[in-house]
Amino acid sequence: MISSNHRYLSLFIHPLLIGAMVGCVLTPIVDIIRTFVSTWDSLSVFTLCALAALEGSYAHHLIRARELRGWDALRFRVIEIGMIVIVIKVISLLIYPPPNIIALLVSWTNNPFSIFDPQTIIGLVIAFTAWHTATTTAEDIADLSRFVFPNEMSGSYISPLQRLNERYFLSGGILLAATGVNYTPLAELISLTRPTLSNVILNVLIYFVLGLVLLGQARYTALSADWKMREIKVSGDIENRWLRYSLILVFIAGAAVIFLPTRYALSLLDLINTVIAVMFGIVFIFSQIIAVLIAIPLTLLIMFMPKLPPLPFALPLPPVRLPTPPATPSSDWTEFLRSLIFWAMLIGVAFYIVVNYLRERPELLAVLRSSKVIRVLRGW
Amino acid sequence: MRHFLPYLLILFLLAALLRIDFFFIIAYFFFAIYLLSRGWINRIERGLRVSRRFSSRAFFGDKVNVEINVINDSWLPAPWIELRESLPIELATPSFFQQVVSLHGRGRRQLNYTLYCHHRGYYSLGPLQAHTGDLLGLADKELKRNAEYIIVYPRLVSMQQLGLPTRSPLAILKTPTPLFEDSSRVIGVREYQRGDSPRKIHWTASASAGQILVKNYQPAIARETLIALDLDYASYPMRHRYSAIEMAITVAASIANHTIVHQHLPTGIATEARDAASKSVTRFFFPPRSERSHLAHILESLARAQAVEGVTPFAEMLRRESVHLSWGTTLLVITARADESLLKTLAYLQRSGFAVALIVIHFGRVPLDLQAKADVLGIKVYAVWDDVDLGSI
Numbered sequence: 091m092i093s094s095n096h097r098y099l100s101l102f103i104h105p106l107l108i109g110a111m112v113g114c115v116l117t118p119i120v121d122i123i124r125t126f127v128s129t130w131d132s133l134s135v136f137t138l139c140a141l142a143a144l145e146g147s148y149a150h151h152l153i154r155a156r157e158l159r160g161w162d163a164l165r166f167r168v169i170e171i172g173m174i175v176i177v178i179k180v181i182s183l184l185i186y187p188p189p190n191i192i193a194l195l196v197s198w199t200n201n202p203f204s205i206f207d208p209q210t211i212i213g214l215v216i217a218f219t220a221w222h223t224a225t226t227t228a229e230d231i232a233d234l235s236r237f238v239f240p241n242e243m244s245g246s247y248i249s250p251l252q253r254l255n256e257r258y259f260l261s262g263g264i265l266l267a268a269t270g271v272n273y274t275p276l277a278e279l280i281s282l283t284r285p286t287l288s289n290v291i292l293n294v295l296i297y298f299v300l301g302l303v304l305l306g307q308a309r310y311t312a313l314s315a316d317w318k319m320r321e322i323k324v325s326g327d328i329e330n331r332w333l334r335y336s337l338i339l340v341f342i343a344g345a346a347v348i349f350l351p352t353r354y355a356l357s358l359l360d361l362i363n364t365v366i367a368v369m370f371g372i373v374f375i376f377s378q379i380i381a382v383l384i385a386i387p388l389t390l391l392i393m394f395m396p397k398l399p400p401l402p403f404a405l406p407l408p409p410v411r412l413p414t415p416p417a418t419p420s421s422d423w424t425e426f427l428r429s430l431i432f433w434a435m436l437i438g439v440a441f442y443i444v445v446n447y448l449r450e451r452p453e454l455l456a457v458l459r460s461s462k463v464i465r466v467l468r469g470w
Numbered sequence: 471m472r473h474f475l476p477y478l479l480i481l482f483l484l485a486a487l488l489r490i491d492f493f494f495i496i497a498y499f500f501f502a503i504y505l506l507s508r509g510w511i512n513r514i515e516r517g518l519r520v521s522r523r524f525s526s527r528a529f530f531g532d533k534v535n536v537e538i539n540v541i542n543d544s545w546l547p548a549p550w551i552e553l554r555e556s557l558p559i560e561l562a563t564p565s566f567f568q569q570v571v572s573l574h575g576r577g578r579r580q581l582n583y584t585l586y587c588h589h590r591g592y593y594s595l596g597p598l599q600a601h602t603g604d605l606l607g608l609a610d611k612e613l614k615r616n617a618e619y620i621i622v623y624p625r626l627v628s629m630q631q632l633g634l635p636t637r638s639p640l641a642i643l644k645t646p647t648p649l650f651e652d653s654s655r656v657i658g659v660r661e662y663q664r665g666d667s668p669r670k671i672h673w674t675a676s677a678s679a680g681q682i683l684v685k686n687y688q689p690a691i692a693r694e695t696l697i698a699l700d701l702d703y704a705s706y707p708m709r710h711r712y713s714a715i716e717m718a719i720t721v722a723a724s725i726a727n728h729t730i731v732h733q734h735l736p737t738g739i740a741t742e743a744r745d746a747a748s749k750s751v752t753r754f755f756f757p758p759r760s761e762r763s764h765l766a767h768i769l770e771s772l773a774r775a776q777a778v779e780g781v782t783p784f785a786e787m788l789r790r791e792s793v794h795l796s797w798g799t800t801l802l803v804i805t806a807r808a809d810e811s812l813l814k815t816l817a818y819l820q821r822s823g824f825a826v827a828l829i830v831i832h833f834g835r836v837p838l839d840l841q842a843k844a845d846v847l848g849i850k851v852y853a854v855w856d857d858v859d860l861g862s863i
Contacts, residue, residue, distance in 0.1 A: 251607065255607075256473075259477045263477075263480060263481070263484065266484045266485075266493055266496075267488075269488075269490070269493075270484065270487070270488030270490055270493070273488075273490060274488060274489070274490075291490075291492050294493070294496060298496055298499070298500075302503065302606070306605045306606055309606055309607050310605075317552070317570055320568070322569060322570055323568070323569045323570070324570040325569060325570070325571050325572075325579070325581075326571055326572040326579075327572070328549070328570065331547070331549060332550075332605060335547065335549050335605055336605050339506060339507070339605060340503070342502075342506060343499055343502035343503045343506055344499060346502045346506075347495055347498045347499045366486075366487075
């Protein structure tokens with residue numbers, strides 16, 4: 091019962107939460123990108139992150155369960171990455187359908203790299219970020235229960251819990267920076283006198299609260315694994331109490347922050363701003379002095395050097411025009427053959443990836459087979 | 471959680487730079503979490519009481535239940551407390567007790583473990599370490615409770631099991647030496663009889679009774695026994711050293727128990743050994759007495775005594791301790807090595823008016839040469855090895 095609960099948690103709940111957190115971080119970044127290129131909306135970003143995180147976590151579970159190593163693991167990963175690329179492309183085409191599908195296919199044939207348009211590339215970056223975060227987090231969570239040999243505990247050793255903490259805070263910093271840049275025009279970023287923003291930013295709130303509860307759970311996992319390894323008897327219902335106490339702690343801290351007069355921090359903020367401004371000023375003056383001190387001897391040196399004659403000015407030669415090759419009667423035929431080979435290869439690779447991906451995940455295949463749409467399609 | 475405060479500082483700087491009020495709230499939120507966690511664990515540390523309850527004296531073969539009471543005097547719950555107590559390997563396997571508990575505010579928990587007293591000795595329980603912390607790894611505290619000690623008395627076996635005569639003091643009953651009286655120990659008065667020394671007349675009692683009464687003295691000879699135990703490491707054969715030493719201590723304890731409990735006779739002990747409590751070579755000397763509390767002291771000393779090298783030679787120690795004994799005391803000498811010097815000392819002590827018996831910790835019968843020498847000297851010799859063999863001795 092407990093193991094099935096844990097399996098459910100590690101396979102579904104944790105990846106979904108991690109996906110949501112990655113989505114929280116990536117949303118403001120995508121928002122910034124959207125100011126330059128038309129791309130995914132926030133809901134799509136969250137969906138991509140959740141899917142990629144689920145996939146990454148499940149793949150990690152499969153690799154561990156099947157003990158895949160070396161070539162097998164590499165093949166598994168290549169198929170997985172290929173599948174992610176295919177799915178992202180398909181989703182991209184479904185959400186943003188092209189006006190002329192034939193023209194698109196022709197452009198792909200002429201230039202295969204045009205498959206990876208900005209939309210797809212941004213989608214891939216989002217998906218791979220979520221996938222990588224989910225995979226490394228799943229690895230760290232799995233490592234929490236692993237026995238650490240004394241020879242591994244060298245000076246550079248970082249415990250999985252510490253890695254999780256660092257990732258959480260680093261991502262939190264990126265989230266704050268991206269959100270801040272998103273809310274403030276770049277030109278005004280260093281203005282110390284602009285008015286402050288005081289609205290609640292939902293993705294920031296979700297990220298930090300969710301992360302804090304997850305970190306509490308990770309700490310419990312690490313401790314309980316340690317107790318288990320040392321065969322320490324644990325009495326009482328610590329697991330449930332842990333979650334309860336974590337929520338109470340977060341609630342009390344949240345309530346304290348909301349009800350205490352934290353807005354007085356703005357005067358502190360102004361003070362900090364003044365200090366920063368003064369520091370910047372001092373640094374600027376010093377850099378100017380140093381620049382002047384370097385420039386004066388250089389100027390003097392140049393003044394006393396003998397004057398060289400100016401280089402003769404010449405216009406560049408016009409490019410030589412190559413003769414155009416005569417048209418051959420078989421060019422249409424070879425073009426068609428090339429296109430055929432390209433599509434055959436593309437479809438073949440995609441088919442291979444999809445088939446192998448589903449073969450390696452029989453549970454997913456079973457779910458797909460039992461779904462109504464597939465049954466209707468097969469019957470038809 | 472390492473680097474939490476630097477992270478918090480960066481968070482504040484970001485909030486200050488970006489001038490977003492909500493970021494400040496987030497930074498304050500983390501600061502509140504940090505303060506709450508530390509305050510919480512500090513309260514738990516102040517309110518946590520861990521005590522140990524057990525019987526500090528145990529007989530060989532006893533099972534001692536040790537109770538550990540963990541009390542949280544704080545109103546705040548303790549999410550987890552990891553307790554770890556070091557235990558002597560001779561009494562418990564594994565040699566530690568560890569458990570994790572969670573306590574409500576004002577909660578208490580009683581934990582138990584059992585010690586199996588199959589080895590005599592003086593053992594420390596603990597120190598007991600209690601480790602607790604918060605939910606996020608922001609605060610950790612460790613409490614330490616000092617070690618306490620348990621004494622396991624030596625194994626006590628019946629004299630029949632040891633193959634020794636039950637009528638103690640062993641050799642004295644056959645001695646022709648008349649009883650002497652100790653004039654310092656008056657046990658009553660009686661009517662004057664012809665031949666009584668005038669020095670024995672109790673003048674005060676005679677005056678109040680109106681007739682001549684004489685003092686009745688406690689007999690001072692023959693009813694006292696001193697067990698002299700050799701705990702020099704070198705006196706015991708290397709091959710069976712541990713078991714031979716333990717057997718010697720068992721014999722000493724059993725005889726003391728028999729004479730004090732069953733025969734109500736004064737018994738003392740003299741040995742020189744390493745004291746497990748003070749960790750130094752100590753002279754254990756208890757002059758013969760017959761109270762039960764005295765037996766407890768003897769057994770306690772035997773529990774703490776450990777064989778050691780470089781002590782005073784046994785024969786020399788016997789001569790030294792005999793100075794403190796009454797004339798006619800039975801001297802029971804327990805050793806595994808009865809060499810010439812020891813036999814000479816025993817002969818000397820016998821000539822000095824002590825009744826001497828020698829118990830040799832030896833496999834099989836008493837060696838023939840030793841038996842012959844002892845017969846010549848008129849010293850009774852017994853050989854003891856283990857319980858099974860004892861009956862045949």
